[in-house]
Amino acid sequence: MIDFQYARANDVADAVRQMAADPTAKFIAGGTNLIDLMKEDVERPSRLIDISRLPLKTIEETADGGLRIGALVPNSDLAYHPAIEQRYPMLSCAILAGASQQLRNMASTGGNLLQRTRCYYFYDIATPCNKREPGSGCAAIKGLNRIHAILGASEACIATHPSDMCVALAALDAKVHVHGPAGERTIAFCEFHRLPGNMPQRDTNLHRDEIVTAVELPARGFASNYTYLKLRDRLSYAFALVSVAAALELEGGAIKEARLALGGVAHKPWRDTAAEAALRGQAANQAAFAHAADLVLRDARGHTHNSFKIELARRGIVRALMQAARGSPQSQSNKKIL
Amino acid sequence: MQRTRMPHAIQPDHHRLRARVPEKMPVALTVNGVETRLKVAPWTTLLDALRDHLDLTGTKKGCDHGQCGACTVLVDGRRINSCLTFAVMQDGAQVTTIEGLATNGALHALQQAFIDHDAFQCGYCTPGQICAAAGLIAEGRAKSAGEIRELMSGNICRCGAYPNIVAAIQQAMGRS
Numbered sequence: 228m229i230d231f232q233y234a235r236a237n238d239v240a241d242a243v244r245q246m247a248a249d250p251t252a253k254f255i256a257g258g259t260n261l262i263d264l265m266k267e268d269v270e271r272p273s274r275l276i277d278i279s280r281l282p283l284k285t286i287e288e289t290a291d292g293g294l295r296i297g298a299l300v301p302n303s304d305l306a307y308h309p310a311i312e313q314r315y316p317m318l319s320c321a322i323l324a325g326a327s328q329q330l331r332n333m334a335s336t337g338g339n340l341l342q343r344t345r346c347y348y349f350y351d352i353a354t355p356c357n358k359r360e361p362g363s364g365c366a367a368i369k370g371l372n373r374i375h376a377i378l379g380a381s382e383a384c385i386a387t388h389p390s391d392m393c394v395a396l397a398a399l400d401a402k403v404h405v406h407g408p409a410g411e412r413t414i415a416f417c418e419f420h421r422l423p424g425n426m427p428q429r430d431t432n433l434h435r436d437e438i439v440t441a442v443e444l445p446a447r448g449f450a451s452n453y454t455y456l457k458l459r460d461r462l463s464y465a466f467a468l469v470s471v472a473a474a475l476e477l478e479g480g481a482i483k484e485a486r487l488a489l490g491g492v493a494h495k496p497w498r499d500t501a502a503e504a505a506l507r508g509q510a511a512n513q514a515a516f517a518h519a520a521d522l523v524l525r526d527a528r529g530h531t532h533n534s535f536k537i538e539l540a541r542r543g544i545v546r547a548l549m550q551a552a553r554g555s556p557q558s559q560s561n562k563k564i565l
Numbered sequence: 566m567q568r569t570r571m572p573h574a575i576q577p578d579h580h581r582l583r584a585r586v587p588e589k590m591p592v593a594l595t596v597n598g599v600e601t602r603l604k605v606a607p608w609t610t611l612l613d614a615l616r617d618h619l620d621l622t623g624t625k626k627g628c629d630h631g632q633c634g635a636c637t638v639l640v641d642g643r644r645i646n647s648c649l650t651f652a653v654m655q656d657g658a659q660v661t662t663i664e665g666l667a668t669n670g671a672l673h674a675l676q677q678a679f680i681d682h683d684a685f686q687c688g689y690c691t692p693g694q695i696c697a698a699a700g701l702i703a704e705g706r707a708k709s710a711g712e713i714r715e716l717m718s719g720n721i722c723r724c725g726a727y728p729n730i731v732a733a734i735q736q737a738m739g740r741s
Binding site: 228230231232233255258259262263265266275277279303308326327328329330332333462463466559560561 | 715
């Protein structure tokens with residue numbers, strides 16, 4: 228780890244000012260990803276601006292019946308908040324499917340959105356990586372790519388976004404509130420993260436001198452028919468090979484509204500509104516779910532070691548939609564998949 | 566394979582960076598009930614501050630990347646990985662380590678339960694396991710053995726003592 232300066236931000240405006248003044252500075256909140264990346268020499272900030280004491284730790288009701296979650300609410304507090312457990316249980320499940328309780332106690336809501344990929348080559352500074360070192364090449368495309376993307380990848384990058392929480396937030400139509408030198412703006416969740424294209428060094432559309440201040444949930448929480456199904460190499464404390472956030476609103480056995488987002492398959496949480504549209508008005512049955520899965524995976528492409536993910540995702544989508552339709556969400560402690 | 570970036574250790578600017586005299590910063594921590602004042606570099610992790618500056622070597626450095634849980638301590642009553650936070654970030658915090666769990670010479674219920682159930686072999690992960698279990702019990706979320714396993718999954722035991730660890734935690738929870 229290189230040496231760096233450390234300073235605390237007094238308020239949000241001060242944080243933005245400090246960041247604008249130093250092009251190699253980084254914000255730090257929970258630190259669980261950034262410190263790890265600094266130990267690996269992947270991130271080498273000259274200055275850390277500690278935002279962890281800013282007053283962004285509340286969860287508040289919004290005027291239109293939703294919730295505004297402060298960017299510094301720890302992941303564990305968010306997952307266990309009564310309003311989240313009751314009104315947005317899919318979000319609670321997704322958070323508890325990720326990391327460990329120690330890490331969830333440390334990691335912030337905003338930081339979860341901004342965590343970097345766990346691609347082995349991104350982490351290994353002895354190998355080329357267009358995300359870490361633009362223009363150097365992608366070692367994963369012809370390398371060990373079992374954990375990599377099957378949707379929306381490019382010739383420059385096949386990394387995946389590692390978050391579980393973000394998959395649920397994408398499905399729930401959340402919004403991200405950010406603050407920068409020009410004031411505040413709001414970014415739709417599905418516009419927050421980017422596909423790699425030819426600029427994989429940019430994970431999100433957040434500007435470097437902007438700070439995430441809150442994540443907002445709309446009123447609709449899908450608390451009756453939902454699931455978060457995470458498929459991974461060990462039963463707990465592992466990143467998703469494929470995960471599925473599925474939520475339905477049913478009316479007499481027919482699908483009135485559907486939400487479907489996948490994790491572990493792309494450079495961003497992969498929400499497919501075409502598949503959701505195809506589900507609307509259909510009977511909630513296996514045939515409709517299989518058709519939706521085909522739609523989601525219509526452009527899926529495997530690499531040397533990860534083609535199995537396409538069939539895994541197909542079955543995961545169908546199973547998740549079945550769980551949602553039955554009203555029997557995947558347990559995050561009993562790992563038997565029903 | 567194309568190789569365009571040298572490992573950091575041999576990059577030309579490395580010596581310049583390391584040659585700068587580190588600026589130490591004051592940190593106040595209450596560790597196991599004792600107020601302590603330290604001066605540490607900003608990049609000193611809480612784990613290194615405990616082990617190298619306060620000689621509290623009960624907290625172990627396993628992976629140093631938040632993957633094994635051996636460094637688990639309680640900060641303001643919540644379990645965290647002490648390897649993934651800088652000591653300067655914890656200024657003013659109450660820290661409890663494995664050395665702070667026993668009271669007046671009597672073992673903490675978890676320490677006794679780990680002995681009763683032979684919940685370790687080499688013992689290296691044990692301080693982290695016990696601190697994590699103390700956090701788990703305080704959270705009050707785990708009731709069944711399955712829930713204990715899930716909420717203890719951030720602590721790896723290389724010897725594979727998991728069944729006995731779960732039994733020990735159940736005993737300490739009063740559910741043996």
